[in-house]
Amino acid sequence: MKTALITGATSGIGAATARILAQDHRLILCGRRTEQLDAIARELQSQTAVFTLSFDVSDSLAVSAAIDSLPPEWSAIDVLINNAGNAHGLDRFQDGDLDDYKAMININVLGLIYVTKAVLPLMEQSLNGHIVNLSSIAGKETYTNGTVYCASKAAVEALSQGMRMDLLERGIKVTNVAPGAVETEFSAVRFKGDQQRAAQVYQGYTPLTADDVARAIHFAIGQPDGVQVADITLFPKAQAAATLIKKN
Numbered sequence: 354m355k356t357a358l359i360t361g362a363t364s365g366i367g368a369a370t371a372r373i374l375a376q377d378h379r380l381i382l383c384g385r386r387t388e389q390l391d392a393i394a395r396e397l398q399s400q401t402a403v404f405t406l407s408f409d410v411s412d413s414l415a416v417s418a419a420i421d422s423l424p425p426e427w428s429a430i431d432v433l434i435n436n437a438g439n440a441h442g443l444d445r446f447q448d449g450d451l452d453d454y455k456a457m458i459n460i461n462v463l464g465l466i467y468v469t470k471a472v473l474p475l476m477e478q479s480l481n482g483h484i485v486n487l488s489s490i491a492g493k494e495t496y497t498n499g500t501v502y503c504a505s506k507a508a509v510e511a512l513s514q515g516m517r518m519d520l521l522e523r524g525i526k527v528t529n530v531a532p533g534a535v536e537t538e539f540s541a542v543r544f545k546g547d548q549q550r551a552a553q554v555y556q557g558y559t560p561l562t563a564d565d566v567a568r569a570i571h572f573a574i575g576q577p578d579g580v581q582v583a584d585i586t587l588f589p590k591a592q593a594a595a596t597l598i599k600k601n
């Protein structure tokens with residue numbers, strides 16, 4: 354059975370991916386929030402073997418310490434799901450908070466780089482090596498007030514393309530997944546806990562759910578060995594572009 358490591362596994366797309374991958378993978382679930390991590394591990398332990406690692410992806414030393422701490426029976430990894438990521442704020446570039454900008458670059462870009470660099474040596478022996486990077490429609494289309502978030506996701510797009518090229522000789526597949534509007538904690542985090550403002554983002558249409566994205570990830574990693582799903586862009590039916598959503 355293949356082993357998958359998922360970052361940001363405590364909620365949203367990460368947790369939904371853990372639930373669907375539990376059908377046919379052993380799981381290394383990673384997140385910052387230990388209680389939630391333990392809760393999802395307990396939930397899935399009856400279906401598959403689960404190991405948890407609690408660390409912050411934006412702390413390079415914590416990332417390597419966590420990956421180095423994996424016991425021998427967990428030190429061969431086939432699938433890496435780089436899901437951890439957030440948006441902080443939605444403001445004109447000139448008005449936004451520098452700490453928010455740093456957090457997005459540190460988590461969405463540097464975090465993905467740190468985790469991938471640490472995990473790649475553990476993919477050495479896998480014949481099924483596969484990296485899935487969670488990008489966003491924001492990585493393909495920049496929108497006003499989202500400049501730095503969009504820049505962080507444009508970096509993920511470039512990382513997916515470049516990794517696919519550089520890892521070709523090692524036979525590792527790379528899939529870039531770019532969802533549009535998905536109803537998770539995403540907007541509540543973006544709006545710093547303002548639940549009302551967050552809820553408005555998803556009103557008047559049916560947004561994607563975390564499960565919808567998880568199914569797309571499961572599809573990509575379930576393909577035959579000779580098939581590489583390079584990119585999946587996933588919108589709700591009511592969305593046609595980053596900022597074009599048909600609301601009732």
Ligand code: 8X3
Nearest residue numbers: 489490491533534595
């Ligand atoms: C999340 C989707 O449309 O807010 O990455 O950029 S969007």
